[in-house]
Amino acid sequence: MTSTAPADPRTGSPRTLDRTRLRDLPKVALHDHLDGGLRPRTLLELAAEVGHPLPADTPAALADWFFEAANSGSLERYLETFEHTVAAMQTEAALHRVAYEFVLDQVDDGVVYAEARWAPEQHQRRGLTLAAAVRAVGDGLKDGMAAARRDGHPIIVRQLLTAMRHADRGLEIAELTARHEEDLVAGFDIAGAEAGFPPSRQLDAFRYLEHEGVPYTIHAGEAVGPESVREAVEVCHASRIGHGVRLIEDIDLTGPEPVLGETAALVRDARIPLEVCPSSNLQTGVAATMADHPVDRLHRLGFEVTISCDNRLVSRTTLSREYALLVETFGWTLDDVRTTVDRAVRAAFVDDDTRERIAGRVDRTWPH
Template sequence: MALALDTIRALPKVALHDHLDGGVRPQTLIDIASEVGHGLPATNAAALAQWFFEAADSGSLVRYLETFDHTIAVMQRPEDLRRIAREFVEDQAADGVVYAEARWAPEQHLAGGMSLAEAVAAVRDGLLDGMARSTAAGTPIIARQIISAMRQNDRGSEIAELAVTMRDALVGGFDIAGPEDGFPPSRLAEAFHHLQRHNLPYTIHAGEAAGPESVWEAVQLMRADRIGHGVRIVEDLVEGEVAPGTLAAYIRDRSITLEVCPSSNLQTGIAETYADHPFGLLERLGFAVTVSCDNRLMSATSLSQEFAHLCEAFGYGIADLHRFTETALDAAFLDQPERERLRALVAAAYHPG
């Protein structure tokens, strides 16, 4: 019998792959759009939420990308970034998340006149607000921001330097986002070399739209600490098993963390149902799999719901969810003392007494 959603929500969880512009509250979109004069497909929160899900689920890349046009449009003022970052933290805490990384691309938020540094500072302030409010509400959470560079642009080195310079602004690490096909990780090699020189960890989107070759570049050339998605590594299996000397074996044997986002993967065509999703096979074969939402608004989901889908599809229980959460915590871009404190909290919650 699958675990109840309320049971899962009460358990502490770790969110590694959650885009700030993919989790804006519908009412917040409506409020800010009204202030800045941006037109939306709907002006009722429930109807707008439904539009986002249907557009992202339509199979049309044009409609899917349009969803981000709307969210990014309401994230061009410091006060709006601060509000959305605060609400990101509050929503995660309400779902039982005890550590969350908000990834976003500052270069997409300059239309209102902010500098890159001002945008990062606004998100920092929002994260601090959200942590303070969540603690006061009895649901304490730690949040960090992951600074992303858009892989199709030519600002990778600049954004990497920004992340290093502003690491004290709750910057946990770096990422590259955007279209995988035609824009391999090696295109931003100098950015990753800068991060390596300055000891800032990073994750790389790979193995979602592009196949194992993108994962190979991310891991073997760019030395990524984690892989965003990575599920198409299953294409490197041999008759459903890990063969010696393959990239899949390298990923598994070194416990390189995969940030898996099941609902999002269904929308992008990696699988048709949760039961068909590669997560179950990768987990059975011993890969370091974790669970995240990607874009909560577009997928109409939460981390608790993602866990619930996997429990129903693969029969996972509380011990499995604890294992996935421990794996995520091990990979978190977080200081070791804070990690150990959260580890004790997580263990006590999953195995009371």
């Protein structure tokens, strides 16, 4: 499909791809953390219920605090902001509410399929079992999808269970993942501080999941360079890579044509999807400005780039806004957006029938 949208002579971006139209396009969110996307008012109310102090007492001020606190250029400092959201999500009711609102917020942004990733091991401070926590999130997602369907906006949402890479519970969470398909658990992830905690530290979990046929993604190539991505792919056999943008360091851009190093060539040729989260990457120091971000270069070089938010509260963003930034910065067209959405559909952790339903929904509602 060739876009015929007229170009703005100042920016090169198609005038028709404004933020309203981008919100209306059917989109797919693969990398969205449940504990990073709470509504500010919800966080205020949940924190008050459990007596957890917050750094601000109004929704607007709290939203400002999260965004500003995360703009340190350090992944470790960025992750510290989650102490507040996780502290407020320690009961079944809280998990249910956050999951329910996750679904409705995705619908409001035009998303037709989403994966909500979170770490059950972080939600046991008040006595919740892992299984109870997973059921609470699953029930919240189911109720959210039912509400969206009643309103005429069907959406499919699944949860990914995350193991914290600095802990030693990877195999336990992997086994939990395999046991809870009925709670909409679709796959596994590892997250947290990347430096010092390589993917192979959780190798027993990945081997177990491979044996059980459960898909998994691995955060890599965000705070650590291409070597982290290579280990995630070659040693741990990741289905997808969370972020992966530091693969650009394995590409020689000094000559007339880009030259891919071994790791970059491996990832591109194997068509390993990259879950790229542009705004989040700026906050953690991957690039200084959006114009410096490698997402467009990787996309043009044929990597399986998909676009996600990472953490909507912390980055004060939506998937529509992420795409708008790419349109405004790099002149992305309707074709570019559709290409990344189609890649995300192919990469979704769903069965073939569900994938066809998602693809059909995208195709039916996409502008032709």
